[in-house]
Amino acid sequence: MSGHSNWPEWIYVAVVIALMTWVGAEAWEAERLVEHVPADAKTIIATGQQWFWTFEHEDGTKEIGELHVEVGKAYKFEVVSTDVNHSFNIHDYVVLIDAIPGRVNTVWFAPDKVGEHDIQCREYCGLIHYNMRGTLYVTEPTS
Amino acid sequence: MTLELQKPRPIWQIMFSTHHTDVGLLYLISSLTFLFLGGSLALGIRAELFLPGSQIIADSMTFNRIFTVHGTTLIFLFIIPFASAVGNYYVPIMVRYKDMAYPKLNAIAFWMIPPAGVLIWLGFADFTWYATPPYSIISAPGPAADMWIFGLKILGISSVLGALNFVVTILKCKHPDMSIGQIPLLAWSFLSSSLIIIVAIPTFAAALLMLLTDRLGVSGFFNPAMGGDPISYAHLFWFTFHPEVYVLVIPAIGMMYEIIPRFSRKPIYSYNSGIFAFVMLSIVGFSSWAHHMYATGMSFTEKTVFMVGTLAAVPASAMHVFNFVATMWNARIRFSTPMMWAVGGIALFFSAGAGGVVNSAMPLDFTTHDTYWVVGHFHLFVMGTIAFGSIGFLYYMFPYVTGRMYNETLGKIHFVLSFIGTVLVFFTQHVLGLYGMPRRIYDYPPIPEWIAMNQIASIGAMIIGISMAVFLANMIHSSAKGKLADTDDPFGLGGKYYYPFEAKNPSH
Numbered sequence: 001m002s003g004h005s006n007w008p009e010w011i012y013v014a015v016v017i018a019l020m021t022w023v024g025a026e027a028w029e030a031e032r033l034v035e036h037v038p039a040d041a042k043t044i045i046a047t048g049q050q051w052f053w054t055f056e057h058e059d060g061t062k063e064i065g066e067l068h069v070e071v072g073k074a075y076k077f078e079v080v081s082t083d084v085n086h087s088f089n090i091h092d093y094v095v096l097i098d099a100i101p102g103r104v105n106t107v108w109f110a111p112d113k114v115g116e117h118d119i120q121c122r123e124y125c126g127l128i129h130y131n132m133r134g135t136l137y138v139t140e141p142t143s
Numbered sequence: 144m145t146l147e148l149q150k151p152r153p154i155w156q157i158m159f160s161t162h163h164t165d166v167g168l169l170y171l172i173s174s175l176t177f178l179f180l181g182g183s184l185a186l187g188i189r190a191e192l193f194l195p196g197s198q199i200i201a202d203s204m205t206f207n208r209i210f211t212v213h214g215t216t217l218i219f220l221f222i223i224p225f226a227s228a229v230g231n232y233y234v235p236i237m238v239r240y241k242d243m244a245y246p247k248l249n250a251i252a253f254w255m256i257p258p259a260g261v262l263i264w265l266g267f268a269d270f271t272w273y274a275t276p277p278y279s280i281i282s283a284p285g286p287a288a289d290m291w292i293f294g295l296k297i298l299g300i301s302s303v304l305g306a307l308n309f310v311v312t313i314l315k316c317k318h319p320d321m322s323i324g325q326i327p328l329l330a331w332s333f334l335s336s337s338l339i340i341i342v343a344i345p346t347f348a349a350a351l352l353m354l355l356t357d358r359l360g361v362s363g364f365f366n367p368a369m370g371g372d373p374i375s376y377a378h379l380f381w382f383t384f385h386p387e388v389y390v391l392v393i394p395a396i397g398m399m400y401e402i403i404p405r406f407s408r409k410p411i412y413s414y415n416s417g418i419f420a421f422v423m424l425s426i427v428g429f430s431s432w433a434h435h436m437y438a439t440g441m442s443f444t445e446k447t448v449f450m451v452g453t454l455a456a457v458p459a460s461a462m463h464v465f466n467f468v469a470t471m472w473n474a475r476i477r478f479s480t481p482m483m484w485a486v487g488g489i490a491l492f493f494s495a496g497a498g499g500v501v502n503s504a505m506p507l508d509f510t511t512h513d514t515y516w517v518v519g520h521f522h523l524f525v526m527g528t529i530a531f532g533s534i535g536f537l538y539y540m541f542p543y544v545t546g547r548m549y550n551e552t553l554g555k556i557h558f559v560l561s562f563i564g565t566v567l568v569f570f571t572q573h574v575l576g577l578y579g580m581p582r583r584i585y586d587y588p589p590i591p592e593w594i595a596m597n598q599i600a601s602i603g604a605m606i607i608g609i610s611m612a613v614f615l616a617n618m619i620h621s622s623a624k625g626k627l628a629d630t631d632d633p634f635g636l637g638g639k640y641y642y643p644f645e646a647k648n649p650s651h
C-alpha cells in the first residue's frame with residue numbers, strides 16, 4: 001500500500017507515456033504525408049452498391065468489377081455509395097475508405113508495379129458482402 | 144461462509160427472492176447459459192470458415208444472423224450479467240451492508256434480461272452488433288431487426304438500473320466506519336464501471352429509438368434518402384460503446400484484484416494506483432470513441448484528436464498490468480485454477496493492448512480496420528481477458544456459493560486447453576487480418592494463406608469448445624457431488640488471513 005516507495009511504477013508509467021507519444025508522433029507524421037494528394041492525380045469515381053463496384057474514369061469510360069490503371073501514375077478515388085455503407089479496399093496498396101450514401105470520400109494511390117490485385121468491400125453490407133470483390137489491373141502506360 | 148449457505152431451497156423461492164445473493168445466483172445461471180449458447184454459435188462460424196465454399200451453414204443470410212447474435216449474446220447477455228452476478232454477491236459484503244441499496248429494483252433489473260434474450264434469439268437479426276444505418280433501416284429484414292432493437296433497449300435499461308444500484312450501495316450504504324479509500328478494489332471496479340454506464344448508455348438508448356422510428360419510416364435521422372446522416376449514428380453508437388468496453392473490462396480487472404493478491408499471499412502492490420487507474424480509465428475512456436471511424440472520411444484533425452485520446456488511455460491500462468506483476472514478484476504463489484486463469488488473462492490483456500495501439504495509429508488502422516485483425520484484437524479482450532478473469536473468479540467463488548469444491552485437475556485442464564485455443568484462434572486472426580481478410584464474410588476466395596490460417600483458427604476454436612465441455616461437466620458434477628469445501632481456507636493458502644473480505648454479512 002502507501003508504505004513503500006513507488007519509484008519503479010513511476011518509471012514504468014513514464015516509459016509507457018514516452019512510447020505512446022512516439023507512436024502518436026510517428027503516426028501523425030505518416031498520416032500527414034499519406035493524405036497529401038498529388039496535384040496531377042487522375043480522378044476515378046468508385047461507386048459501391050449492393051454488391052459490386054463501378055468505376056468511372058475522367059474520360060467517362062466505365063468499368064464494373066474491374067479497374068484498369070497505368071503504372072507510375074497517381075489516382076484519386078472519389079468513393080460514393082448508392083444504397084448502404086460499403087468500404088472500398090485495395091489491401092495490397094493500403095487503400096481503404098468507406099463508401100457512404102450522401103457523402104464523397106477521397107483516397108489516393110500510385111501503383112508502382114505492373115500486376116493484378118484484389119479489390120474488396122470491407123464494411124458489412126448484407127447478403128453478398130462476402131463476394132463484393134473485384135480486380136485491379138495495373139498495366140504499362142499505353143501512350 | 145458468506146455467499147449462500149442457506150439450506151437448499153426450491154428454485155421458485157430463489158426466483159422470487161430479492162436477496163442479493165439470490166439475485167446473484169440468477170445472474171450467474173443466466174449468464175452462463177448464454178455463454179454456452181453464444182459459444183456454440185461461434186463454433187458454427189469457425190466450422191463454416193474451415194474451408195472456402197459452403198460447409199455447414201446453408202446461406203450467407205444465416206451466417207450473418209449467426210455472427211450478429213453471437214456477438215450480441217456474449218457481450219450483453221454473458222459478460223455484463225456475469226459482472227452483475229459477481230457484484231451482487233460481493234459488493235454488499237465488501238461495503239458491509241445487508242443487501243443492495245434497492246433490492247426490488249435489483250431483482251427487476253435481472254428479470255429484464257431473460258425477455259431481452261428471448262427477443263434477440265427469436266428474432267435472430269443480421270445487421271451485426273452495431274446495426275449500422277442505412278443498412279439497418281432500409282435493408283435489414285424485420286421483425287428480427289425490430290426485436291433486436293427492443294431487446295437492446297431493455298438490456299440498456301437493465302444495465303442503468305443495475306448501475307444506479309451499485310453506485311448508491313457503494314456510496315450511500317457502506318458502513319460508516321469505512322472510508323471510500325478502504326473498500327476493496329473489486330468494489331471500486333463496480334463503482335467506476337457503473338458510473339461509465341450511467342454516463343454512456345443514454346446516448347445509445349436515444350440512437351436506438353431514432354433507429355426504430357427511422358425503420359418505421361416516420362423519421363429520417365440516419366437515412367440519407369430522407370436527408371439524414373449515417374455518420375451521426377456511428378458517433379452516437381461509439382460514444383456509448385467505446386466507454387462500454389471499459390465497462391466490460393473493469394470488473395474483470397477487479398476480479399483479478401481479488402484473486403492475484405490472495406494466491407500470491409501478499410497485499411496488492413499498490414491499492415492507490417489501482418483506484419487511480421480505474422478512475423482514469425473511466426474518464427479518459429470518453430475521449431476516444433471515433434477511433435472506430437478513421438475510415439469514414441473524417442478530417443485529419445479529427446483523426447488526430449481521437450488518436451491522442453485513445454493513446455492517452457494506455458498508461459492507465461498498463462498500470463494495472465504493472466500492479467499485478469509487482470504483486471506476484473517474489474511471492475509464494477499458489478497456482479490453483481483461479482490463479483491460472485487470472486495470470487493467463489493478464490498475459491492476454493497485455494497482448495491485446497499492444498494490438499490496440501496498432502489500431503489507434505491512424506495509418507496502420509487502414510491496414511487493420513474491418514479485417515480479421517480487429518476480430519482478433521477485441522477477442523483477446525473479451526475472451527482472453529474478460530472471460531478469463533470471469534471464469535477464474537467463478538472457480539474462486541465456487542466453494543463459497545455451493546459449499547463444495549470443484550475438481551482441481553479438470554479446472555486446470557479447462558484452463559490449459561482454453562489458453563492454447565485462445566492463442567491459436569485470436570493470434571492467428573491478427574495475422575489473417577494483415578493478409579487482408581475482411582471480417583463478417585460467409586465465404587472467401589481460396590487464397591492459400593487465408594485457408595491455412597482459417598484452419599488453425601477453427602482448430603483452436605474446437606479446442607476451446609472441448610475445454611468448455613470439461614468446464615460444464617465439472618461445474619454440474621461438483622456442485623452436486625463435489626467434496627465438501629473447507630470454507631475457511633478452500634484453496635489451502637494457509638489460513639483465514641488470506642480471505643480478508645469475508646466478514647459475515649449482518650443479515651445472515
Ligand code: HEM
Nearest residue numbers: 388392434435496499500502503508511512513517521524
Ligand atoms: C480495454 C479493453 C478493450 C476492449 C474490450 C476492446 C474492444 C474492442 C472492440 C469490441 C472493438 C471492435 C469493435 C468492432 O468493430 O466491432 C475494438 C476496436 C478497436 N480497439 Fe479496442 N478494446 C479494448 C482496448 C483497446 C485499447 C487499449 C486500445 C488502444 C490502445 C484499443 C483500440 C482499438 C481501436 C483503435 C479499435 C478500432 C479498430 C478498427 O475497427 O479498425 N482498444 N476494441
Ligand SMILES: [Cu+2]
Nearest residue numbers: 121123125129
Ligand atoms: Cu460490403
Ligand SMILES: [Cu+2]
Nearest residue numbers: 385432434435
Ligand atoms: Cu474503441
